[in-house]
Amino acid sequence: MTTTSEPTRHGVPRLRVAPSPTGDPHVGTAYMAMFDLAFARQQGGSFVLRIEDTDRARFDPTSEQQLYETLHWLGLTWDEGPDIGGPHAPYRQSERLGTYQPYVERLLAAGHAYRCWCSAERLAQMREEQQRQKLPTGYDRLCLGRTEEERAALPGFSPDPVVRMRIPDDVELSWDDLIMGRTSAPQPDDQVVLKADGYPTYHLAVVVDDHEMGITHVVRGQEWISSTPKHLLLYRWLGLEPPRFAHMPLLRDEKRAKISKRKNPWARLTWFAERGYLPEALVNFLALQGYPPIVEADGSEREVFTFAEFTERFRWEDVNRAGSIFNLDKLDWLNGLYVRALSPAELAQRLLPHLVADGVVSPTPSEADRERLVDLAELVGTRIVVLTDATPLVRPFFVADGDLEIAADARAQLDDGAAEVLDAAAAALNALVPDGAWDGPSIEAALRGALVEGLGIKARLAFGPLRTAVSGQRISPPLFESMQILGPESTLARIESLRASL
Incomplete structure (x- = not known):
């Protein structure tokens, strides 16, 4: 399949995801990565992972490894990156600092950039005054055209300058976006491209790195629309061919706000694996x-599909510009479908790491x-939504009889008739043992005969005390199959233990 929005002038597509290692990976990183990867795989192109670690104040040394692990967990694999190398290494911006300075010098020499010695305090006062007067916020160009000596004679001087773009008044503010169509952004201010510590800002580094790595398509969230004119200017000033831009709809919470790790715990990609x-x-x-969703031949919509199916039919023009609400109930519904599609052996394998982490089974x-x-997986598969739901259901089967809580x-739900129920059940089950008929149907027949027919108790009331005895819980996997799995010795021991405590 091909896509009508593929610009042949860019050749074989090369796409990248470029997260910042500033804590737990954001679910938005995976969101962008899967759209990148789908298009790259569909078109026979390459997918690159680049680490944008120039924000040293927020840098988290554990974040990069978490990123690798969670993206691999999702099955999103890259062709080039810091961990596997590639023809455009290095893939960490902090290791590419020597790359950016020549581009900065070209901008300065051509008059497209200038040094700014304004202190942080002076800039804060400037913004406060602009806000007080209800003026547009932006740098007031106090340093433009001044030498360091001239600027030092004025208030708010810092000896360590930054470098700013000199944005012209007639900057082109619109472009053709692969998703949004003809798109425009507000007039930008004189953006910093090189910080006082010698590190490039996002705006310069992303342009230089995308150029040098041959990136043909830049896929990012719609919050970056306002930055696109700055980037297009840099491409033009530096004589570089720009990539195609595709601005994705944002992931939003139930209040339609952009999701954040500070407000939404599930914005952390690791949260989904942990849950x-x-x-x-x-x-x-x-x-x-x-x-x-996929539209079937009969016109119905199918929301359950594989990544391969998504890749095969992907087209930029079909991306929803508005996006949708990040509805965890919808995710729970989908996850339940996928859980129930697993075989018992597959589900057991998926459950094992969580049960080990919860101390239920040995590593x-x-x-x-x-x-x-x-x-047990065969019993609980229809009763869980996420894998951690299985822990309380499975735990009773891996504790010693005497340790069952x-x-x-x-x-509290045991009434005065519980003792009679437990005595009758024990007698009926003991009668099964010599015959060797310890299976779900035989256990059910014996208990219904002894309790429902023998004692005249409704099944709901009759089996409640037995559920408590064998699992310690009000809610458990199916009772008769649970007894079959426990075996006669443990089942009878647990019934006797509860009976003795009444």
Whole structure:
């Protein structure tokens, strides 16, 4: 499949995702990466991972490794990057500092940039005054055309200058966006391109790096629309061919605000793995945040699709410009579908890391424990939404009989007839053991005969005390199958233990 928006003048597409390592990876990074990757794979191009680590004040040394792990967890793989190298290495901006200075000198020599010695305090006062007078905020060009000596004679001087772009009054403010169509942005101010510490700002570094790495398509959120004229200016001033731009709809919370790690814990990409979402469900959900469902031949819409299906039909012009609300209920629904599509063996394998982390099973479970977990996965698969939901359901099957704790709410629902129920159940189950008929249907038949028919108790009331006895919980996997998995010895021991405590 081809896309009508592919500009042949750029040749084979090269796309990149360029996150900043400033804490837990943002879910928006994965969102952008999957659209990049889908187009790159569809067109036979390349996908590059670049680390933009020039913000040293917010730099987090653990963030980069977290980024690798979470993107790999999602199945989003790159062709070039800091961890695997490539023909345009290095892929960390902090390792490319020597690259940017020649571009800065070219801008200065051509009069497209100038040095600014204004102190942070002076700039803050300037902005406050502009806001007080309800004027547009932006640099007032106090340093433009002055030498360092001339500027030092004025208030608010800093000996360590920055370098600013000199934005012309007639800057072109519109361009053809692959998603937004003809798009425009407000008049920019004289943006800093080189900080006082010698590090480039995002605006310069992203232009230089995208040029030197041969990036043909820049995919980013709509919050960067206001920066695009600055970047196009830099491309023009430096005599470089600009890439095509595609500004993605933002991920928004239920209040339609841009999601942030400060306000939304689920903005952290690691949150989804910790909670037990399946990566394929999250990828499907993120695709739906900016792209329509599949329309079937009968006109119906299908919202469940693989990344391969998404890639095959991808076109920039079909991306939803407005985006949608990041609805966790919708994600839960999708995740439940994916969980139920797994075989018991596959689900057990997915559950294992969470059960190990929660101390339910050993990091090196025995073969018997693995087999038990597969049996349990068949029971709990329809009762969980995320993988961590399985922990309280599975835990009772991996504790010693004497260590089983009875939850307070489960004990509270035991009434005066519980002892009679437990005695009758124990007798009926003991009768099964010599016959070797310890399976779900046999257990159910014996208990219904002894309790529902023998004692005349409704099934709901009859089986409640037994559920509490074998699991310690009010809610558990199916009772008779749970007893089958526990085996007769543990089942009877737990019934006897609860009976003794009444």
